Amino acid sequence: MITNxxxxxxxxxxxxxxxxxxxxxxxxxxxxxxxCAAAGDNEKNFYLWGAMGGSVPLALGLxxxxxxxxxxxxxxxxxxxxxxxxxxxxxxxxPKNLAIVVLDNEIYGETGxxxxxxxxxxDLNAIxxxxxxxxxxxxFNLGKVKELSQxxxxxxxxxxxNIKVEQxxxxxxxxxxxxxxxxxxxxxxxxx
Amino acid sequence: MNSPQNPDLIIENSTKxxxxxxxxxxxxxxRQVVYVPDSxxxxxxxxxxxxxxxxxxxxxxxEEGVAHLSGAWLGGDRGLMLMQSSGVGNCVNMFSLxxxxxxxxxxxxxxxxxxxxxxxxxVQMGQNTHEILSLSGFVVHxxxxxxxxxxxxxxxxxxxxxxxxxxxxxxxxxxIGRKEFVEK
Numbered sequence: 001m002i003t004n005x006x007x008x009x010x011x012x013x014x015x016x017x018x019x020x021x022x023x024x025x026x027x028x029x030x031x032x033x034x035x036c037a038a039a040g041d042n043e044k045n046f047y048l049w050g051a052m053g054g055s056v057p058l059a060l061g062l063x064x065x066x067x068x069x070x071x072x073x074x075x076x077x078x079x080x081x082x083x084x085x086x087x088x089x090x091x092x093x094x095p096k097n098l099a100i101v102v103l104d105n106e107i108y109g110e111t112g113x114x115x116x117x118x119x120x121x122x123d124l125n126a127i128x129x130x131x132x133x134x135x136x137x138x139x140f141n142l143g144k145v146k147e148l149s150q151x152x153x154x155x156x157x158x159x160x161x162n163i164k165v166e167q168x169x170x171x172x173x174x175x176x177x178x179x180x181x182x183x184x185x186x187x188x189x190x191x192x
Numbered sequence: 193m194n195s196p197q198n199p200d201l202i203i204e205n206s207t208k209x210x211x212x213x214x215x216x217x218x219x220x221x222x223r224q225v226v227y228v229p230d231s232x233x234x235x236x237x238x239x240x241x242x243x244x245x246x247x248x249x250x251x252x253x254x255e256e257g258v259a260h261l262s263g264a265w266l267g268g269d270r271g272l273m274l275m276q277s278s279g280v281g282n283c284v285n286m287f288s289l290x291x292x293x294x295x296x297x298x299x300x301x302x303x304x305x306x307x308x309x310x311x312x313x314x315v316q317m318g319q320n321t322h323e324i325l326s327l328s329g330f331v332v333h334x335x336x337x338x339x340x341x342x343x344x345x346x347x348x349x350x351x352x353x354x355x356x357x358x359x360x361x362x363x364x365x366x367x368i369g370r371k372e373f374v375e376k
Contacts, residue, residue, distance in 0.1 A: 051259060057259035179289075
């Protein structure tokens, strides 16, 4: 059930990344990857094109390796649901520099808009809270998104925010699919 | 996880060679060790947990470990995953991340269902682990004898990080010892 007016995913991501500093971004496969590319390609983006369920654990390994840099996962409800166990690991490790933002449209948007469990009552914020993450559960407008974007740099993670978004299909903005290129570019940017 | 049994014998066996492996982790600058536990790895896991220079983290499933160590590498850390053969089946699609991005990856796998196994549910993965890893793009080394542990693992770690490859080292059931079903 969508109880508040859902936001537009492109506007949410654009707002989250508008004033990014040394932020490292990991995007989950599908629409979240296109959203991050649409906000402006960046060498500190690591786009997943597959590896469904992998965005959160990948970001955890990165956050532990780079404890002084903020790490943000932007992903969808489908990707998060496939790797839900990773939230327990994030909660147990409690990295202060990690934030997870879920763009929850309650459907598998890439494959024909089949409903996910969040369409039928699964509350991802409640799950994250039960895993000891610091949940921001009032992101109902762009003002709140902007507030969220500023908390990414405070080292007060692990932060989690599930944001309800419209079931829409914005134009596909596709970043490179070349994994070796994306890896080398990102790693060079992080380690330089 | 495993069925009821007394794992003391396996832990005693694994203690003998886990010390050598632990020293190799430092030689190769391993900074993050992720695992889903197995009795055969327990000595090494305990050594890593006691070492404050290594982040040692339990995973909820093995595929999580594949993604985790990919992120570690993107952030400049070398990693290692410890799992048992049944866990390889949980990883297959996630392996595409390391092969497509050509991320150096090392896993040490304790074998079940391979040699005198008492638990039939372990046999399917135990008998197919090597082939599944090969199909997934891994270089696979197998250790049957304790005297081969150091040389094989040293070579595997070097190959992974010097040549940006995925390496699996299979610690055979003959090496770690069979689990026996003990009725108490």
